[in-house]
Amino acid sequence: xxxxxxxxxxxxxxxxxxxxxxxxxxxxxxxxxxxxxxxxxxxxxxxxxxxxxxxxxxxxxxxxxxxxxxxxxxxxxxxxxxxxxxxxxxxxxxxxxxxxxxxxxxxxxxxxxxxxxxxxxxxxxxxxxxxxxxxxxxxxxxxxxxxxxxxxxxxxxxxxxxxxxxxxxxxxxxxxxxxxxxxxxxxxxxxxxxxxxxxxxxxxxxxxxxxxxxxxxxxxxxxxxxxxxxxxxxxxxxxx
Numbered sequence: 001x002x003x004x005x006x007x008x009x010x011x012x013x014x015x016x017x018x019x020x021x022x023x024x025x026x027x028x029x030x031x032x033x034x035x036x037x038x039x040x041x042x043x044x045x046x047x048x049x050x051x052x053x054x055x056x057x058x059x060x061x062x063x064x065x066x067x068x069x070x071x072x073x074x075x076x077x078x079x080x081x082x083x084x085x086x087x088x089x090x091x092x093x094x095x096x097x098x099x100x101x102x103x104x105x106x107x108x109x110x111x112x113x114x115x116x117x118x119x120x121x122x123x124x125x126x127x128x129x130x131x132x133x134x135x136x137x138x139x140x141x142x143x144x145x146x147x148x149x150x151x152x153x154x155x156x157x158x159x160x161x162x163x164x165x166x167x168x169x170x171x172x173x174x175x176x177x178x179x180x181x182x183x184x185x186x187x188x189x190x191x192x193x194x195x196x197x198x199x200x201x202x203x204x205x206x207x208x209x210x211x212x213x214x215x216x217x218x219x220x221x222x223x224x225x226x227x228x229x230x231x232x233x234x235x236x237x238x239x240x
Contacts, residue, residue, distance in 0.1 A: 009211075010207060010210045017214060022064075026054075026061055029053075029225070030054055033054060033055075044231040044232060046227055047228045050225060089138035093140075097209070100202055101206060102137055103167075104168075104198050104199040106135050106136065107191075107199075108195040108198075109131075111192035112192040114128075114188050117130055117131060128148050143164045144167075147161065157175055157176075158172060162176075168195075170191070
């Protein structure tokens with residue numbers, strides 16, 4: 001919940017930024033373009049680039065919107081298939097910054113849920129089965145779900161997690177230590193607190209990088225538009 005809540009604001013800002021860029025390119029810039037065209041003067045290169053971008057957006061806005069909608073629909077339909085859901089979950093874990101947050105989130109969910117299940121007195125196989133259905137990432141959920149069969153074959157939880165190779169090494173090692181000491185629930189409880197803190201810190205760091213990046217992008221694009229328009233206007237005044 002914290003991760004989703006923290007990402008709402010930057011995602012909202014990014015969507016607004018995209019909408020603003022489209023409006024500028026389709027509605028605002030063409031107004032200045034008409035003024036420059038009436039003067040017939042040679043335009044600076046930045047202004048020519050801006051006009052070219054504006055013309056492209058204005059002429060192909062329906063195509064651009066259609067492509068975006070098509071991509072979203074494709075991923076939606078692809079994600080509804082078993083193979084697609086699995087591949088998208090794997091892809092999510094490989095994303096820069098967000099992939100690490102996804103892994104930490106899975107580790108936190110696993111440790112917290114297993115702690116509750118074991119403290120409630122459920123057998124190991126049942127605890128793993130329930131925990132696998134709690135995990136957000138579908139790929140990790142499927143890999144953890146397969147561990148029940150390994151446990152029934154006599155493997156330890158630590159060894160099974162190491163074979164699955166989908167959760168952080170620290171969590172796997174702490175699980176093995178907890179099993180050997182006979183205090184698995186307590187060990188997982190402490191590990192859960194560790195990953196809760198790591199997840200919160202990683203999310204805060206990601207937001208600290210993401211928000212300025214969006215603002216820099218907006219400032220850079222707005223600055224480019226201002227420079228392109230003012231260079232053309234100064235050129236017009238010089239020729240008057």
